[in-house]
Amino acid sequence: MASTSPPILPLDQSLHDVSVEIGRVPLRFPARVPWLIAFLFSLGLLLLFVVSVTWLLTWGVGVWGLNIPVNWAFAIHLYVWWLGLGHAGTLISAMLLLMGQDWRNSLNRFAEAMTLCAVVCAGIYPIIHLGRPWFFYWMFPYPATMGVWPQFRSPLEWDIWAVLTYLAVSLLFWYIGLIPDLATVRDRARKRGWQVFFGIFALGWRGSAHHWARWQKAYRTTAAIAVPLVVSVHSEVSLLFASGQIPGWHSTIFPPYFVLGAAFSGFAMVAMIALVVRHFFGLKEIVTDRHMDVLAKVLLASGLMTAYGYVFEVFDAFYSGDGREIATTYDRFFGLYAWSYWGAILFNFVPLQGLWFRKVRRSPVLLFMIGTSVVIGMWLERYMILVTSLYKDFLVSSFGEYHTTFWDWGTYLGTIGLFFVPFLLFIRYIPSISIFEDKEVLAREKREAGRG
Amino acid sequence: MADAPVLGLLGEFGTADALLDAAKRARAEGYEKLDAFSPYPVEGMAETLAIGDQRIGWLAVIGGATGIAATLLLQDFVNRDYPLDAGGRPLIALPAFFVVDFEIMILFAVTFAIIGMLWMNRLPRLHHPLFGTPRFSLASDDRFFLYIAADDAKFDAEDTRGFLGALGAWTIEAVRA
Numbered sequence: 044m045a046s047t048s049p050p051i052l053p054l055d056q057s058l059h060d061v062s063v064e065i066g067r068v069p070l071r072f073p074a075r076v077p078w079l080i081a082f083l084f085s086l087g088l089l090l091l092f093v094v095s096v097t098w099l100l101t102w103g104v105g106v107w108g109l110n111i112p113v114n115w116a117f118a119i120h121l122y123v124w125w126l127g128l129g130h131a132g133t134l135i136s137a138m139l140l141l142m143g144q145d146w147r148n149s150l151n152r153f154a155e156a157m158t159l160c161a162v163v164c165a166g167i168y169p170i171i172h173l174g175r176p177w178f179f180y181w182m183f184p185y186p187a188t189m190g191v192w193p194q195f196r197s198p199l200e201w202d203i204w205a206v207l208t209y210l211a212v213s214l215l216f217w218y219i220g221l222i223p224d225l226a227t228v229r230d231r232a233r234k235r236g237w238q239v240f241f242g243i244f245a246l247g248w249r250g251s252a253h254h255w256a257r258w259q260k261a262y263r264t265t266a267a268i269a270v271p272l273v274v275s276v277h278s279e280v281s282l283l284f285a286s287g288q289i290p291g292w293h294s295t296i297f298p299p300y301f302v303l304g305a306a307f308s309g310f311a312m313v314a315m316i317a318l319v320v321r322h323f324f325g326l327k328e329i330v331t332d333r334h335m336d337v338l339a340k341v342l343l344a345s346g347l348m349t350a351y352g353y354v355f356e357v358f359d360a361f362y363s364g365d366g367r368e369i370a371t372t373y374d375r376f377f378g379l380y381a382w383s384y385w386g387a388i389l390f391n392f393v394p395l396q397g398l399w400f401r402k403v404r405r406s407p408v409l410l411f412m413i414g415t416s417v418v419i420g421m422w423l424e425r426y427m428i429l430v431t432s433l434y435k436d437f438l439v440s441s442f443g444e445y446h447t448t449f450w451d452w453g454t455y456l457g458t459i460g461l462f463f464v465p466f467l468l469f470i471r472y473i474p475s476i477s478i479f480e481d482k483e484v485l486a487r488e489k490r491e492a493g494r495g
Numbered sequence: 496m497a498d499a500p501v502l503g504l505l506g507e508f509g510t511a512d513a514l515l516d517a518a519k520r521a522r523a524e525g526y527e528k529l530d531a532f533s534p535y536p537v538e539g540m541a542e543t544l545a546i547g548d549q550r551i552g553w554l555a556v557i558g559g560a561t562g563i564a565a566t567l568l569l570q571d572f573v574n575r576d577y578p579l580d581a582g583g584r585p586l587i588a589l590p591a592f593f594v595v596d597f598e599i600m601i602l603f604a605v606t607f608a609i610i611g612m613l614w615m616n617r618l619p620r621l622h623h624p625l626f627g628t629p630r631f632s633l634a635s636d637d638r639f640f641l642y643i644a645a646d647d648a649k650f651d652a653e654d655t656r657g658f659l660g661a662l663g664a665w666t667i668e669a670v671r672a
Contacts, residue, residue: 058534058636195591196584204595211602211605212602215605219612223534226635227534230634247618248618250532250533250634250635251531252530252541253530255535255537256540257612257615258612258616260608264551264552264555264608275601276598282594478534479535482535483536486511
């Protein structure tokens with residue numbers, strides 16, 4: 044890192060302080076009461092999810108508001124939204140690792156955990172949307188007695204492989220990055236139960252130079268592969284839309300537009316989680332104001348790129364001269380669901396402009412509010428893309444409205460529980476910030492300061 | 496356990512630079528069977544100890560090639576075994592196949608690299624004689640250790656201990672089986 048920039052971690056702490064500060068979180072948990080409240084609340088939402096899915100399995104997808112013509116509705120809208128939230132974890136972790144951006148070392152671990160939980164929520168949606176979810180294994184190529192095979196030319200088949208690969212790679216990347224820290228916590232644990240728990244999952248890591256050399260190679264290789272993976276996964280999601288002829292979807296701008304929007308919403312989510320984690324765990328020396336400042340700048344940049352996508356989508360529609368494309372654009376501006384279009388613009392891009400100012404970027408409250416606004420804005424955007432295109436397409440006979448039902452919302456709020464229950468368990472029981480990578484940064488900064 | 500055979504000597508250092516310096520001098524002295532233990536990867540240590548393992552990169556390449564080849568073969572086979580004519584579109588449609596080909600290529604490349612890394616590192620191995628050494632648990636905290644194996648040609652219980660002391664090791668411990 045350029046030595047001109049001020050150190051991102053305070054230099055008055057030692058390597059040992061880093062072990063203590065982060066390692067104490069799982070071993071002597073600092074925020075029991077807020078954690079317990081959040082956990083019980085999340086468990087409640089998870090229960091709602093179980094009830095909603097049971098209801099769905101009992102009565103079929105008709106309990107949701109989807110129908111012809113709006114037959115994708117909440118299920119695919121939220122699939123895209125959740126998956127997008129997850130992408131920032133991989134981008135922060137992998138892309139910034141390869142670019143040598145030290146500041147990612149305080150954020151990557153829980154960002155990756157966020158990815159994992161979000162991918163689970165995303166992946167569940169296409170499955171419960173299947174109509175007969177208990178046959179989801181028909182998507183795997185196995186020698187069935189019926190003599191049929193899955194159809195690899197179909198986007199549904201693209202979906203399952205993209206999501207499964209993404210889940211598996213995220214899990215492996217997260218886990219091998221975690222092994223050295225599990226060893227640190229194992230060596231600091233004093234209770235037998237913890238020693239055994241961390242001892243097993245640390246796989247007997249010793250920090251040998253031979254191991255580190257191979258580990259670094261594998262870690263960086265995985266990171267280098269994970270970046271194109273993220274781009275491919277969300278491009279694949281956008282192709283589900285773009286490969287159909289529906290006006291408002293059938294456009295080549297979709298893959299980059301979707302990938303950027305995904306990164307945008309994900310960075311907002313990472314900023315929010317970082318603020319909450321450091322507040323409740325007292326980790327201000329590890330996740331500093333400068334970290335939040337840089338993260339806010341990235342959020343602003345990805346937001347502006349997403350805004351460019353909006354501009355180009357409109358330009359594209361008019362430039363095509365296609366009557367239906369233009370009509371769909373008018374429907375977005377003035378139609379029945381215009382609130383979702385203008386809502387997306389308002390929530391995504393208006394509060395975002397505050398991030399041009401350093402004071403706003405460094406204010407936890409304002410940054411958290413802007414992050415919330417972006418997550419809501421992207422929710423509206425995914426809804427808008429789906430519903431405004433589907434409710435009116437080529438023929439008047441296939442015009443129709445879409446209204447959500449209680450079970451749409453029950454399932455959606457339930458997935459929030461599905462996200463937070465494993466995530467809260469993670470921040471409770473596993474070092475949620477990378478110990479060894481922060482030591483690496485601290486050691487380098489100290490050396491530079493010493494030369495200084 | 497005091498009578499168990501000595502596997503090697505472990506010298507403790509306070510900083511990464513001290514460890515790197517000690518490793519360089521041990522190499523210059525002619526020691527071959529060295530290892531270093533640190534809480535984070537020390538820059539330059541792999542070069543000093545002449546660890547040049549290129550196999551993991553190649554494993555990723557082999558994994559990726561295997562993944563994409565296997566998927567293409569599978570897609571070709573299932574479409575011929577159960578041909579489904581969708582509006583006269585080609586059965587073997589590479590552009591439509593490619594999304595899944597790419598994903599599985601990545602899945603295999605990553606899995607090969609990571610499983611290969613664990614396998615070459617002989618992990619998981621939950622117990623190791625080093626863990627029996629009292630101060631070794633600090634290797635995951637803020638201490639740095641240089642290990643000289645007893646089966647090194649130049650190893651001599653007394654001389655090597657003296658050598659580690661001359662390198663500036665804070666403590667020197669024998670690792671026993």
